[in-house]
Structure formats: structure tokens, C-alpha cells
Amino acid sequence: MSITIKEVAKVAKVSTATVSMVINEKADHITQKTKDKVFDAVEKLDYKPNYAARSLVTAQSYMIGLLLPDITNPFFAELAKGLEICLNEAGYITFLCNSRNHSKQESRYIEAFIARSVDGMIICGLTKGNEEKLALLRKRNIPYLNLDSRFIKNKYSIEINDEEGGKMAARHLLELNHEIFAFIGSKSKFSNIWNRYKGFSEVVIEASKKVLLFETSLTKEGGKQIADELFKSEATAVFCGNDLIAVGVYEQARKRGIKIPQQLSIIGFDDISFADILVPKLTTIRQPLEDVSSMAVKQLLKMIKDSEYEFISEVLPVELIVRQSTLKLK
Amino acid sequence: MSITIKEVAKVAKVSTATVSMVINEKADHITQKTKDKVFDAVEKLDYKPNYAARSLVTAQSYMIGLLLPDITNPFFAELAKGLEICLNEAGYITFLCNSRNHSKQESRYIEAFIARSVDGMIICGLTKGNEEKLALLRKRNIPYLNLDSRFIKNKYSIEINDEEGGKMAARHLLELNHEIFAFIGSKSKFSNIWNRYKGFSEVVIEASKKVLLFETSLTKEGGKQIADELFKSEATAVFCGNDLIAVGVYEQARKRGIKIPQQLSIIGFDDISFADILVPKLTTIRQPLEDVSSMAVKQLLKMIKDSEYEFISEVLPVELIVRQSTLKLK
Numbered sequence: 001m002s003i004t005i006k007e008v009a010k011v012a013k014v015s016t017a018t019v020s021m022v023i024n025e026k027a028d029h030i031t032q033k034t035k036d037k038v039f040d041a042v043e044k045l046d047y048k049p050n051y052a053a054r055s056l057v058t059a060q061s062y063m064i065g066l067l068l069p070d071i072t073n074p075f076f077a078e079l080a081k082g083l084e085i086c087l088n089e090a091g092y093i094t095f096l097c098n099s100r101n102h103s104k105q106e107s108r109y110i111e112a113f114i115a116r117s118v119d120g121m122i123i124c125g126l127t128k129g130n131e132e133k134l135a136l137l138r139k140r141n142i143p144y145l146n147l148d149s150r151f152i153k154n155k156y157s158i159e160i161n162d163e164e165g166g167k168m169a170a171r172h173l174l175e176l177n178h179e180i181f182a183f184i185g186s187k188s189k190f191s192n193i194w195n196r197y198k199g200f201s202e203v204v205i206e207a208s209k210k211v212l213l214f215e216t217s218l219t220k221e222g223g224k225q226i227a228d229e230l231f232k233s234e235a236t237a238v239f240c241g242n243d244l245i246a247v248g249v250y251e252q253a254r255k256r257g258i259k260i261p262q263q264l265s266i267i268g269f270d271d272i273s274f275a276d277i278l279v280p281k282l283t284t285i286r287q288p289l290e291d292v293s294s295m296a297v298k299q300l301l302k303m304i305k306d307s308e309y310e311f312i313s314e315v316l317p318v319e320l321i322v323r324q325s326t327l328k329l330k
Numbered sequence: 331m332s333i334t335i336k337e338v339a340k341v342a343k344v345s346t347a348t349v350s351m352v353i354n355e356k357a358d359h360i361t362q363k364t365k366d367k368v369f370d371a372v373e374k375l376d377y378k379p380n381y382a383a384r385s386l387v388t389a390q391s392y393m394i395g396l397l398l399p400d401i402t403n404p405f406f407a408e409l410a411k412g413l414e415i416c417l418n419e420a421g422y423i424t425f426l427c428n429s430r431n432h433s434k435q436e437s438r439y440i441e442a443f444i445a446r447s448v449d450g451m452i453i454c455g456l457t458k459g460n461e462e463k464l465a466l467l468r469k470r471n472i473p474y475l476n477l478d479s480r481f482i483k484n485k486y487s488i489e490i491n492d493e494e495g496g497k498m499a500a501r502h503l504l505e506l507n508h509e510i511f512a513f514i515g516s517k518s519k520f521s522n523i524w525n526r527y528k529g530f531s532e533v534v535i536e537a538s539k540k541v542l543l544f545e546t547s548l549t550k551e552g553g554k555q556i557a558d559e560l561f562k563s564e565a566t567a568v569f570c571g572n573d574l575i576a577v578g579v580y581e582q583a584r585k586r587g588i589k590i591p592q593q594l595s596i597i598g599f600d601d602i603s604f605a606d607i608l609v610p611k612l613t614t615i616r617q618p619l620e621d622v623s624s625m626a627v628k629q630l631l632k633m634i635k636d637s638e639y640e641f642i643s644e645v646l647p648v649e650l651i652v653r654q655s656t657l658k659l660k
Contacts, residue, residue, distance in 0.1 A: 063446070071426075072411055072603070077402045084428050088435065093442045095425040096401075098414050105418065112423045116393070116446070220603070247607055254609075273402070273550070277577055279584075279609035 003047045012041035064092045064300070065113030067106065069125035069148075071098040073219070073244055074272040075287070076124060079147070082293030083122060090301055092119070101218075103127045114140060120300045124148045125190075143303035145296050149192060158296050158314045162192045165285040165318040166199025169239045169267045172283070172320055174207050177329040178237040178265065182212045182230055184223065184249070185241025193218065193241040196269060196285075200239050216245065223248020231258055236265065236329060243268035243275050246282055246325075261327035271321055280324030288316050333377040342371035394422045394630070395443030397436060399455035399478075401428040403549070403574055404602040405617070406454060409477070412623030413452060420631055422449070431548075433457045444470060450630045454478045455520075473633035475626050479522060488626050488644045492522045495615040495648040496529025499569045499597045502613070502650055504537050507659040508567040508595065512542045512560055514553065514579070515571025523548065523571045526599060526615075530569050546575065553578020561588055566595065566659060573598035573605050576612055576655075591657035601651055610654030618646050 005023075009016040014034060021030060022038040041047070064087050068076045084094045095118070099106035106126065110133045113121055121137065121144040134156075137144045146157040173181060181204050185193040201211045212233050216222035223245035230238060230249065240246040246268035253260055260266055260280055268275060271286035295314055302309045335353075339346040344364060352360060352368040371377070394417050398406045414424045425448070429436035436456065440463045443451055451467065451474040464486075467474045476487040503511060511534050515523040531541045542563050546552035553575035560568060560579065570576040576598035583590055590596055590610055598605060601616035625644055632639045 061446075063442075071401065072404065072407045074402065074404065074407075077404075077407050081402055081428060081430065085430070093427070093439070095427065097424065097426065098411060100411065100415070109423070112393075116391075220607075247604075251607055274577075274604055274607075277550075277581055277604075278607065 003045045005047075008038065008041045008045060008047050011045060012037040014038060061117045061119055062092055063116070063118045064094050065109075065116075065118040065121040066094050066096045067109055067113075067121065067123045068096060068098050069101045069106075069127070070219070071096075073242075074274055075242065075244075075270045075289075076148075078273065078289055079124065079293065082289055083297060086293050086297035090297065092301075099127075101125075101127065103129045106130055107133055110137070114142060118142065120144060120304050122147060122296055122300060141307065143300060145300050145303075147292060147296055155313060156311055158292060158299065158316070159192075160287050160292065160316045161318050162195035163199035165269060166196040166201075166239070167203045168199075168318070168320045169196075169269075169285060170200045170203035170207075172267065172322065172326065173237040173239070173265060174203070174209070175328075176237070176265065176326060178209075179329075180210050180212070180234045180236060182214060182233060182235035182238040183241070184214045184216055184226055184230065184238060184245050186215055186218055186222075190218070190241075196239075196241055218242050218245060220244045220248040220251070223250075224252050227252030228256070231256060231264075236263075237267075237326070238264065239267045239269075241269060243270040243272045243282060243284055246284070247274070247278065250278055250282075261325050265326040267326060275321075276323065278325070283323045283326045284321050286319045286321050288318070291316050333375045335377075338368065338371045338375060338377050341375060342367040344368060391447045391449055392422055393446070393448045394424050395439075395446075395448040395451040396424050396426045397439055397443075397451065397453045398426060398428050399431045399436075399457070400549070401426075403572075404604055405572065405574075405600040405619075406478075408603065408619055409454065409623065412619055413627060416623050416627035420627065422631075429457075431455075431457065433459045436460055437463055440467070444472060448472065450474060450634050452477060452626055452630060471637065473630060475630050475633075477622060477626055485643060486641055488622060488629065488646070489522075490617050490622065490646045491648050492525035493529035495599060496526040496531075496569070497533045498648070498650045499526075499599075499615060500530045500533035500537075502597065502652065502656065503567040503569070503595060504533070504539070506567070506595065506656060508539075509659075510540050510542070510564045510566060512544060512563060512565035512568040513571070514544045514546060514556055514560065514568060514575050516545055516548055516552075520548070520571075526569075526571055548572050548575060550574045550578040550581070553580075554582050557582030558586070561586060561594075566593075567597075567656070568594065569597045569599075571599060573600045573602045573612060573614055576614070577604070577608065580608055580612075591655050595656040597656060605651075606653065608655070613653045613656045614651050616649045616651050618648070621646050 005016050005019050009019045019038050022035050070076055080096055087094045097109040099109055107130050124147045126146055149157045183197050183200055185197055204211045212235055214226045214230055216226040227249045246266055268282050268284035271284045275282040275284050335346050335349050339349045349368050352365050398410055400406055410426055417424045427439040437460050454477045456476055479487045513527050513530055515527055534541045542565055544556045544560055546556040557579045576596050598612050598614035601614045605612040605614050
């Protein structure tokens, strides 16, 4: 059985109310001598406060809920790691849930975080249909942030400049003399992917060139599935909505004997840690992951500590990383 | 402000005690008519039970704590995904924490899970020094399981046959006529990696051949760091403690112009989803991830539901996946 507050009180020779106040940091009026008695008893008995009980008293759970759409996408795994490091430094525990891009799972996990009294939430890649969950969070005064927002542009987002990333990709490929371009992604469901497409196609069309659009899921499997269709098209250069799609296209290209970049130039998006182990190394648009993590945690903690704090929406810059998967056409 | 049980009681025109019993599924003696009144009021008010309060009453949190050593290792990301799918089907919420292979973080997260009254825990890759945390879990009657046990062999582990995996790797390389072998891993800190080495070296030494041992961290970075030393050695075949190390060796080999498998044969361990996008595709020992997930969840739920249930330790078989990174010597 667990050690209870009563046993701590008995050993410390104080009342249970005193123990409770000391443990819950509401003991400004209690002498240091008494506090020490309590701390000694806590140590002696190896007493661990029951947070389920404690959070009823202090209204602070020291928990942050982190919701990811796909933990097996290295981009999100790296983002989660960065966020956890920052939150840990600030004294918070990060609990992570993986929605597997299922709207229903996402909704269930948001409710689970609310029901378990998290102090704040970071929601990555919120899907269409769960907008009302954000309203619920506001209603319950739970600070939250959106990262990698796929559907809703809202006040509490830290964004990266997806549109500019698309433009960078297009400009790079135009400089390499390409004429017919392709984009692979899932524009209808995800606003950030749509913005990458928007920036890309805008620059291509301005240069009086053509863009073909291929819709698939944002995974390696998605890239593999659409690749044959892409290979049949006239496109000589393709911009993938994320790096994982590019990985799938690589795999299929190898199977079909299609040479990258000689027959097809490829650009990805994200710069996952596996982008530079691909052969050839993947040219991609890098997201500033560390900046996103530290900015997100800084803003969320401000919101938690000060309910009057006005969140400042951020758009962080992206960067073109030229490696070996894009080639100049003669 | 949140809706309280009092408001639900008022709308349903019943006592708060009745609402509490219905919500906490302790209402066997209450009529369906009364239950319906409560459910209608819950729906009307959009009342969400406060689990912090609720778990004090029901002693069930419907939470499972999942502790991973490295979320950016695709092996653990895939394992977490599999576990979450199984737990979700069984009606549980999975909260994941990433210890980043830090003993201190691991310890902190185990305490956090205990304090927040999880119904059970799955601990992957427990590090040396945290054995007493398992004793604590037993003392508090919290069922737990160990996966990918790196240090402690204990009763509550679902293991894969690491030693046999090492033997398979050795036999495969011996059949390819190699004479001098290397192993890269971190045998001293991790018992499972040590077992892979043990099986490997046993078979190699039985065949009167030589094994060189290279110690590094179990990451891509670890593989990169040790690679130059490996290249300077006489070894023509290397068995990496996990696939991530192999990825690092690949990267360095490419930099140094060393050809895989012509100059160096490589075998990994895990079969992460990126093993077959490497060039050449990585020969590896596959862990039966789906079996591990479903077995773990099945056993853990039995322990949660029946405190008398005797856990049956399992050792699951591994499989050699021959791809392109190993070559026959003439």
C-alpha cells in the first residue's frame, strides 16, 4: 500500500493539514523548522504525493499534453524530443499521445488530456473536424499551441513559412532549367501542405511553366503508391510535400530503374535526419526544428503562468538545403 | 469554468451521489430510468468527468504509461505505435514519455506515472541503476512489463531471442567465407546488446575465427564515430548492435569511399523501416514487432484485471533478412 499523508503527519508530529500545505507549496506562513520536520518525514517514509489528489488542491498538474499525428515520421519524433527537452528544463512532465492521423483518436486524446487536468497542450497537425476541441480548451482555460497546423489557421499557432518554402523549391528547379513540374502531397486535408503547393505552383506558373498535381498520403507508402503515375508523366522535377513521400518515390524509382537525379530531380520538405543517408542525398527545405521547439515552450509557459498574456503568433523561416537529388537540365 | 457534478445532479434531478455512482460505473442497483436521466444531463451539459477526482474514487485511471529510451530511433517509434494501437482497442489511453537514455529522466518519468495513478506501465530499455524503481512498482501494486530490457533480466519481461539473433548473423557471415569479424555496440550497459554479442562471438570463436569489439552509443552518431576505427581494422564483416549504428557506418563509408558490401559486409539488428531504403539495402536481424506489441498488451491487461494472474515470461524468435549489404568472399 502507498504511504499516506496521515503517516507523514504522524512521523513529523504535525497535523495532516500542515503536511498538505507544505507539500503543495502553500506554506508561506509555516516556519522553516516545521517545514523541515515534514520534509524529513517525507524522505524517511519515501512518501510520493498522489498527483491525482494533489491536482485537486493545487490546480496544477505539472503535466503538458503533446499530441502528434505520426510518431513514426522522424520529423515528429525529432520535434517531440526537442519539445520534451525544453519542457523538462522548465520542470514539466511531457505526456505524448500518437493519433496516427485519425481524427477520432485525436479528439479522444485531447479529451483525455483535459480530463486529466494538463496544465497546457501542444497539438501538432490538428486534423479537419476537430476545430471545436480548440474552443473546448479555451472554454476550460487550458492554454494550448498548434504546431504544423494542417487545417486551421488560428491565433495560437507557431508556423513555419510553408509558402515561402514552396517558392524556394520552385526557384531552385527553375534555375536548373526544368520545364514540367510535379507536386506530391495531400493538399485538400492539410493547410500547411497546401501552402507549400501554393507557393510552389505560383512561382512555376509565373514562369509560364506547368505543374502536375499528385495526391497521396503523407507517408513513405504514399510516395511509393503514387510514384508509378509520376514516372509516366512528363515531369522532370518533383517537389514532395514532405521528406517521407520522397523516401517512397526513391524506393519505387530504384525498383523501376529510374535514375535520380539524371532522369528525375526531387526536392523534399522537413529535412529529417534520414534525408542525408538517402542515395543520392536528398535536396530539401529544412524546418528550423530547434527554434520551433524552444519558441513553442517559451510561449506556452508564458500562457500557463499568466492568463492575461497575449500570445504572439510566429512564422519561422525555412531554408533550402541543396544536396544531390536535383540536377541541371541541358 | 468546468461543469461540475453538482450541476449535472441539478439538471438530472437526482443526488450528486447518484451521479457519481452512475459516472463511475458503480450503479448496479440504480434503475435504468435514473441512469438515463444522468446520461441525458451529462450530454446536455457536455460534462466531462474530472479524472483527477474520478481516479480517487474508482482507483482506475484507464491510463497506461509507456516509457521509451529514444523516440527518434524508428524501432521504438514503430514499437510505440504498435502498442498504442493494441491498448487503444482495449479501451486504454497510452501516455508516452521519452527518457533519451538518461537514467535520471527515466526514474523521474516512472515516478510521474506512479504519482498520476497509471493502471499499468510498459518500460522499454530500462537502464542500469533503476532496478529499485521496479521494486517500487511492485510495492504499489502497479503491473508493469519490460520490453527490450537492456540491463535487468526480470520476471516481467517479454524478450526477443537476442543471443540467437547474434548466432544467425555469425552463421550467415561464416557461410560467406569471412575470417575476421567485428561487433559494434554498447555491451557493458545493455544486456540485450550484450546477448547479441555473446551469440555472435560464440559462433565465430567456435569456427576458430576472430571477433573485434568496438564500443559506441546505440545511435547513428555512434556508428559514424566508431566507423573510422573499424575501417582501419582487418575486419571484412561487421555485425552492428542495432540498425541505427549501421546507418552511421554507411554514412562514414560513403564519405571515405569504402564500398559496401565489396569491401565490407554489414548486418544490422531490428529491421527498422529505413533498413530497406539504404543503398545497398541492409541485411539485418528482424524483431517481430507486431508479436511483441500484441503479446505485451495481452499480458499487461491480464495483470491489471487479475492481481492473481501469474505472468508468463516470453522469448520471441527473430529472423535473418538477407538483403544486399553482405557479400561472399572469394
